[in-house]
Amino acid sequence: MIPVLICVLISLSAAASDLGTLYPELEHSRTIYITENGPQLSVVAEQPKVVSRRGANVTLPCKIQRDQSLAPSRRMRIKWTKLTSDYLTEVDVFVAMDYHKRSYGSFHGRVHLQGSSPMDASLVITDITLEDYGRYKCEVIDGLEDGTAVVSLDLEGVVFPYFPRLGRYNLNFYDAERACHNQDAIVASIDQLYDAWQEGMDWCNAGWLSDGSVQYPVITPREPCGGKNMVPGIRNYGQRDKDRNHYDVFCFTSYYKGRFYYLIHPSKLTYDEAVRACQKDGAQIAKVGQMYAAWKLLGFDRCDAGWLADGSVRYPISNPRRRCSPTEAAVRFNGFPDKKHKLYGAYCFKSLN
Numbered sequence: 001m002i003p004v005l006i007c008v009l010i011s012l013s014a015a016a017s018d019l020g021t022l023y024p025e026l027e028h029s030r031t032i033y034i035t036e037n038g039p040q041l042s043v044v045a046e047q048p049k050v051v052s053r054r055g056a057n058v059t060l061p062c063k064i065q066r067d068q069s070l071a072p073s074r075r076m077r078i079k080w081t082k083l084t085s086d087y088l089t090e091v092d093v094f095v096a097m098d099y100h101k102r103s104y105g106s107f108h109g110r111v112h113l114q115g116s117s118p119m120d121a122s123l124v125i126t127d128i129t130l131e132d133y134g135r136y137k138c139e140v141i142d143g144l145e146d147g148t149a150v151v152s153l154d155l156e157g158v159v160f161p162y163f164p165r166l167g168r169y170n171l172n173f174y175d176a177e178r179a180c181h182n183q184d185a186i187v188a189s190i191d192q193l194y195d196a197w198q199e200g201m202d203w204c205n206a207g208w209l210s211d212g213s214v215q216y217p218v219i220t221p222r223e224p225c226g227g228k229n230m231v232p233g234i235r236n237y238g239q240r241d242k243d244r245n246h247y248d249v250f251c252f253t254s255y256y257k258g259r260f261y262y263l264i265h266p267s268k269l270t271y272d273e274a275v276r277a278c279q280k281d282g283a284q285i286a287k288v289g290q291m292y293a294a295w296k297l298l299g300f301d302r303c304d305a306g307w308l309a310d311g312s313v314r315y316p317i318s319n320p321r322r323r324c325s326p327t328e329a330a331v332r333f334n335g336f337p338d339k340k341h342k343l344y345g346a347y348c349f350k351s352l353n
């Protein structure tokens with residue numbers, strides 16, 4: 001074993017009175033310097049970011065590197081936490097010490113250590129949910145030594161702007177969380193909105209993001225969207241009051257387990273008829289998030305306006321053509337018509353679970 005050099009320097013104000021006049025801030029201070037042969041334990045994530053999708057299994061990498069001069073590990077503790085979207089707190093995910101293992105909250109029964117070697121602290125998460133998106137911290141504690149690494153879990157998916165039947169700018173932050181959830185989605189993060197903007201999202205209504213800020217993406221600067229002379233970018237209203245301020249929301253969703261489809265039916269339907277027709281087909285009326293996921297991730301294309309669960313009428317176009325969104329691939333929105341109008345078809349969703 002290589003001896004570890006520990007050098008302690010104590011400067012007491014009495015013994016170092018001339019130092020004290022030279023460096024008054026050192027007076028009464030006691031400085032302890034500890035020199036060692038570098039850190040004896042370090043923790044690394046071989047990849048800082050892992051990309052997966054809803055429903056898949058993922059491994060968050062975390063490798064322990066221990067100095068060989070260290071005595072064989074007695075009790076190494078491995079702890080995984082998740083950073084909240086505002087990065088202010090951490091949520092427990094998993095803890096392992098010796099043979100004791102514990103998983104927490106929504107991760108219960110879905111997480112375990114990969115354990116390919118004693119130095120492997122990688123975490124496996126099965127059946128990924130939208131809420132699993134975010135940053136995770138791997139922390140290893142070995143006696144007095146301690147190391148951490150951070151890994152981001154990114155999900156393939158789609159961001160969409162949303163407001164409910166109530167109309168524009170009617171959601172406080174908590175309403176916004178519910179609104180996305182009701183459409184099979186979560187509130188998007190700023191990173192997800194940024195990616196969507198890079199892919200061409202241009203939307204002139206401000207919406208909540210998961211960190212409690214309110215922003216919107218602009219590709220073509222124009223007067224009603226922050227000004228004609230601004231550069232393209234994401235306009236940021238900053239952090240807003242989560243209870244009192246009301247905006248739209250940007251939702252995020254990923255792949256689903258199920259089948260999204262347009263119901264073939266002999267006549268046009270009212271909203272209630274659409275709900276019943278889907279049920280009769282062994283399905284449910286589809287949610288807005290499911291239409292966006294089918295359109296963006298599976299290339300779904302249908303030029304028929306149909307009812308969705310929130311009472312809106314939309315249709316997804318992947319191949320722009322005359323009379324069907326001629327200029328761009330998009331989910332077209334016909335608003336929230338009178339639910340009694342017998343004018344539209346129905347989009348249904350059959351879950352595979």
Ligand SMILES: *[C@@H]1O[C@H](CO)[C@@H](O)[C@H](O)[C@H]1NC(C)=O
Binds near residue numbers: 056127
């Ligand atoms: C995920 O892992 C579980 C258990 O280890 C397995 O049963 C399941 O088939 C896996 N799912 C996928 C999508 O690979």
